[in-house]
Amino acid sequence: MRESKSLRAHAPLTGLAATLVLALSLAGPAAAGDAAAGKSVFNSQCAMCHTIAAGGPNLLGPNLHGIVGRTAGTMKGYNYSPAMKATGFAWTAEKLTAYLPAPAAMVPGNKMPYAGLRPAQKVDDLVAFLETQK
Numbered sequence: 435m436r437e438s439k440s441l442r443a444h445a446p447l448t449g450l451a452a453t454l455v456l457a458l459s460l461a462g463p464a465a466a467g468d469a470a471a472g473k474s475v476f477n478s479q480c481a482m483c484h485t486i487a488a489g490g491p492n493l494l495g496p497n498l499h500g501i502v503g504r505t506a507g508t509m510k511g512y513n514y515s516p517a518m519k520a521t522g523f524a525w526t527a528e529k530l531t532a533y534l535p536a537p538a539a540m541v542p543g544n545k546m547p548y549a550g551l552r553p554a555q556k557v558d559d560l561v562a563f564l565e566t567q568k
């Protein structure tokens with residue numbers, strides 16, 4: 435009798451713990467991108483205009499090898515828009531996460547003909563992939 439009483443008392447706590455574990459496991463994958471998934475996002479969304487390999491050619495868009503940490507608008511031999519050249523910032527994971535869903539809004543007047551990548555998970559995956567390409 436005493437035992438079953440104490441089990442009942444603990445039941446709500448067990449439920450709370452299970453909810454917390456579930457919440458953490460759901461939040462986990464969204465917090466960080468998956469570079470392997472990001473590679474296929476790159477291939478389907480970006481590769482028609484951008485090469486990623488070291489020393490790859492500029493296509494309609496500039497080569498993106500080492501883009502994380504590179505100053506915007508500075509790939510040798512590529513003819514950037516005045517807007518991209520004028521940004522003056524270096525590409526970080528945060529900047530790319532802001533640019534890729536809304537290129538025209540983040541760098542007004544830039545000439546990348548791309549409406550924007552969604553959902554946020556694809557952006558996180560793609561940025562994780564770009565971070566590995568240096």
Ligand code: HEC
Pocket residue numbers: 476479480481482483484494495496498501505506507508509513514515517518519525534543544545546547548551560
């Ligand atoms: C239809 C062609 C096209 C597609 C698709 C495209 N881009 Fe671009 N991208 C461009 C062009 C053109 C520029 C040059 C923009 C400028 O000079 O204003 C550019 C510029 C960039 C820059 C700035 C590069 C630098 O050196 O500062 C980044 C970063 C970038 N693109 C990433 C991506 C990623 C990641 C994708 C896939 C989600 C993508 N782009 C899809 C054409 C494209």
